[in-house]
Amino acid sequence: MTAEKILRAATILKRHLSGLSCRLRAGKQRLMSDQGGTRSIPGGKELPTLNRKVAFVVLAAAWIAAGAGILEGKDTAVEQALACIDRAAASLRRRVLDNGAVLLILEDHSAPVVSIQIWVKTGSIHEGEHLGSGLSHAIEHMIFKGTEKRGVGQITREINDTGGDINAYTSFDRTVFHADLPSRHWRVGLDVLSDAVQHATFPEEEWKKEKDVILREIAMCNDDPGRLVDYLLMETAFSVHPFRFPIIGHKEIFERLTRDDILDFARRNYTPDNMTVTIVGDIDADEVESAVRDSFKNFIRRSRAPAVLPEEPRQIAPRSRRREGAFNVCRIELAYHTVPLTHPDAPALDVLAAVAGEGRSSRLVRRIKEEKRLVHSINAWHYTPLETGLFGVSMLLDPEKEAAAVAALEKEIASWSRARFEESELEKARRMMLTSELADLQTMRGMAAMLAEGEFYACDPLFGRSYLKRVQAITPADLRDVARRYLTVENSTIAVVAPRPESEPAVPKKEGGPALRVERFVLRNGIPLIVREDHRLPFAYAVFALTGGVLYETEDNNGVTKLLSELLLKGTRTRSRDDVAEEIEAAGAYMAPFCGFNSFGIQLRCLSSDLDRFLNLAVDCLVEPAIAPAEIDKEREAQRAAIEAERERPMYLAQEQLRFELFPGHPYRLHPLGTPESLARLDRGRIVAHLRKLAVAGNVAAAVFGDVSAEQVRDEAENLLARLPEGRRPSLPGLTATPSLPARVERREPREQAVVLAGFPGVALTDPRADSLSILHYALSGLSSDL
Template sequence: MSAQLRTLDNGLEVIVREDHQHPLVSVQIWVKAGSIHEEKWTGAGLAHCVEHMLFKGTTRRTAQEISVGIQQLGGYVNAYTTFNRTVYWIDGLAENTEGYLDILADMVRHSRFDAAELAKEQDVIRREMAMGNDEPGSQLQHLVQRTSFRTHPLQHPIIGHRAVFDQVKRDDVFGFVQRHYVPNNCFVVIAGAVDAEATLVAVERVLGDWERKPYEPVIQPQEARQLGQRFAHKDFATELSHVALGWQIPGDGHADKPALDVLAFLLGSGRSSRLNQELREKRGIAHSTWAGAWGSQECGVFNTDVECDPENTAICQKAMLEVIRDMKAKGPRKDELAKALRATLGYQLRSLATTKGQAAILGHGWLTTGSLEYPQQYLGKLSRLTPEDIRSAAQKYLLDETCSVVSVGSHVPEKQGALAATSTSDDVQRFTLKNGLTLLVQENPRLPLISIRGSFLAGVPVETHDKAGVTQVSASLLLKGTKTRTTAQISAELENRGGALICQSDAHRYLVGADVMRGDESTGLDLISDLLLNATLPADGLEKVRKLQLAQIQEEKEDPLTVAMRRARAEIFAGQPFARTALGTETTVKALTVADCRAMLRESIVGENGVLSIVGDVKASVIRKQVESAFARLPRGKRREITQFPATKRKPVQPVIPMEKEQAILVIGFRTVGLHSEDVLALTLIDEACSDMGSRLFNRIREELGLAYYVGAQQFAALGAGAFYFYVGTDPKKVDMAQQEMLRLIADLAKNGLTKAEITRAKTAWRSQWLRAQQGNGSMADSYAWNEINGLGYAHFQSLPAKIAAVTDKDIKRAAKAYLDVASATIVRVMPEQAVAG
């Protein structure tokens, strides 16, 4: 594709390529003006109208003389207009090169634009518009354009809009020519059996006196990146439907264009293409399929389309997406890509077999990149493409959430029918890895977000009395460095990517997780596994963690309600693990060593003892492999054995705790049951009914009697044990009355249960809370992991509405009677010191 380039003094660029294979030539004049350069007349079709008018006579030749003159020289003339250029060309005998050039130059420079001829030609163009209006394929193309673009002129059809076109006058059309048809906005391409130097001299002779004029290039508006799905439908009287999916892509000169061209070929060119094979041959739901990548230098569109029966419109939309998603997930096979590359290269090479093709390829490359080397570079890029290059291009540009779905036909598709079909999934997939780790995956591509939660049994039930708080201390210590990451690197790695890291503990588990954007899930998994498997647990880090945990313990001692609740808990579970909290005590935390932390982690962070839950924009098959790789070194180990902690008979106590506070706190607590008991459901509804501002407790104690600042209830359910608390914040002088009234209300509850109205309200409030808990991948991942690690099964959360709905007033009355016996209540008071002393 060697060629010579010369720029004349008037700014006209001339490209000449010698090819003496045949005594033929192609002479082309390229004007760098198309439908996107119409400025205030954008959408009028001026560029296309000018193309028509250049054949209607010049100051030297009539329209007939132009056509007859070309014919006499053995030439064939034509022209075309696209978004960013208008090209006039004559193919013919090489010996008549200068003759062809003279006629084209006359047309470009001296066309008369007679008003009467313009009126006639406008009627011709109107008939052309009408033909397009009758053609569903043309209407589909226009609909794809105006749906994919909002600001760029690519949104308009090249031929223009009839309403705007009808307003065009002779001066408007001629003004477009005067503005754009200047030598410094044009170039000439000549390819064939010519002498390059002699041809350059001829071009100088014919076009050298073309006056250069001031020219300010048209600055195209920047099209905003599409951030959401778009939908459009045009009713059309046809027995068939036409459906297209479109995506914004970069322009012709972008580095990804070769990959996008081949991707389009793989998806929609020929009988062996993916879309044709799947939709037409295999499923029989489409009559024809196509795919292409097109546009201008600034931007473009990748679109696929099908022709189908109206009843198959939605099915075809979904099927196209499935084919594209499969390409994004797996890419093309090597043999499939090789075939596509051969076909694409073959097409390009066949184009080079003709002088017209050579000139066109040189002209396109020059217009697009300003380089004569572009054709070779393009073919070189094509030949080096790999399956991963194609897959990456599909993943980068063909996103579900930025797709424009358009259709033309008598059938109006349901809004978002193509995309919503696979937008969510309620199914959780459960896997057991080789090392015993349980993996739960829920695919939810609604947003490009992913939440990862790793849970490992530990905490209060497995801590000894003298090591209380070691789970929480060791969880915090994980963040103090690994073999490959510093504390700062651990903190910043996900934050710098817009994500978040979770590393903590609760009543009976370690909880380590990450919230990341799609594409960062492997980074999140790598960081989590690094924390769990490679933490260095430095001694100086322990001192920092210890200091913070002691501060938390101290903070709890400053809050009178927490003090009362903690004391009630200690009394209810006396002699059992849950008498302690996850924080431990000042004494135990001060005594903890790195060895203690390492021992707890070593026994807890093992496969059989863990659950990894992942919810978000993932594919289960893909994320499973990533998890297996990240946690390959996690030892199998054994599941922690957590036994039931039965209630022991004991004499109720009523401790009074003095504090330097002005308010009085009253907590009345009862021993109940653990997570696995069905009675937890009834107790949950009692908790709900007694905790809001419409509860009998609030109405009676606060509103009617004015005995409390606040009043409520709280259920605690853990592995093997549970408790239920009622609490009141009141004036120290009114604490006796508040206790008396609270006990009376609890006794009535134990005897009579809840009213039907209270149960209905509690169930409604619970359901609202349950639904709110599903807002976000993180809360769902945590719920699945929590229920699975505690032996309830990940599906427990989704089964709760039916179970709650099935709870009867008799169930509630039975549970209240069984557990809320005021004779067995633990009653704790926190009082001002002067009140206790008095």
């Protein structure tokens, strides 16, 4: 391994550890990626953070909230959000180049980082005679395989050598190429990306290799029940529109693609007037504009036929599709045709989805998950592209509850056309839009994506601002009206992916900005407190972390820490479960437990003006959780379902086997979720005992970042954390894993893909060799690595 590669890996690692965004991610968001050709429909699955107005409601699933008087002029939160957007975009520069390309430039000197994105208005729905082949996705894979002046691997290597990252993704209606790197290297990023989209050569030998890679991705998708139910829904809901084809394509059609097909499609669609270039970061706008004009000066327009897509005919009867297989749990998606983004009803449908199924206090979660206990998870979403949209509900449940869950869901949806929606429910959705829009401003990549998508979908980089205003005008009557108009039986489509009945055995398939100061305090009871002031946005973040996880578990109680962590926010001695959920969501905040192999705790994000009360709430949940028997039963069942869902994934099964081989006799061989058998042994007494053992002052660390005063946070923490009982971190017996190596284990599963894992014993985090191994990890990762 060369010294240059080691230096590059160290730079990447340093950039990751420095936490350029300095924030917690609210909720688990997964970028839409090329892998599997995921579609931009929410439902707790692949969700593009680069499509916030198109899939507006779901992007802040964990942040839905309410606040009295949200209407502009009555709530300073709205004015604050709009002012933040205005400040952030004050220097925005929009130019249309002579060749038709749109250029967006924004200077942001808060960190020495730049994000460069090139959006191409071509996706899987534009593939014409190649519909269903995944041609757009194939081009995304091939675009970095070399140009007229850069060989195979050089594109990614040049970006990685600066300490940056380069990647791409494909959607129904666009393909996006993006790079994030230290701002002093912005010319390298621009030169590499502009060269790739203008001069890609698509080498024949690389195409042969990449076809095998994509075929493996297709196999992975076929093994993923979450993707399967997505595909099943789309191909059933749409009979004419190209939305019915998966972005990654069908295997039998993809296999017939040739390099000539790629060259022809790219030449017709990768034209400058079909692109938006967005650059945000610590740069000089004049220099960047001049460089972009120079980079694109020889990129001429070419004639291109307009993209005319078939209109989906009105659905006049309910539709349903079902697939059964080697699955452990049931997944259901119920959807209704709605409207495109430009339709006046789009904001009301977005708000209805938030009110109905986003957040623990939403209607569907409270009534179908919490009260009826028919599902493990449920959420609503609204997908609004420039074409026809979909309003949907996604559920994860045990197969024996399928009929009851569907009946309860249909009854609930039918009631919305005559139900009374409370103003407080609307306010939650409005606050969600506010926090989502503000969250975009926290990173260069987020801001670049927000500007690009506004330009892409509305020819207005600041479309989010006007959309927020449209949302403020929605009334309870509007929600009833759109429910009555669109959520009808004849307009419904239901897709089900469920376990095959036991009577039918499964048949295996054959196939640098200014430094931000960090301060460390030690409270009177010994708890370390880390505080970092960052006043760029009106957010505050906090984490209370405790040593725990599987490290303090045995086979007998495996999963107890995970179960305990989920119960922390399910009520306290003075607050009910619903009180806790309502308090969080009413303020547009995010609070969630976390649990892993070494630790567990609570993390939160809120407006900085609300920090005191949410620190109080978090400590209350940590010190005096109710741990009610009814909640134990529900969470235990949800955790059991999560185990079954994980065991459907070949990668999970392989990782499980690898842990057994590397950590015999050590807690690390266990998984934080536990096993169905160990969960069954966990009663309230054992859970409470585990909490009392770990939730002591000597086993807690706290951190607060954001728009805060370090001294005030310290004083508040002194008072709040004094509630924790005294005690030292529980000791661990001398744990050593003595694997018998080398070892080889093979396991057969009824799946399409093969998974190969190779593992080696590592070192402890405190070992002086840990940093070297981390650098080695980054050096061997990525598209330009030796592997």
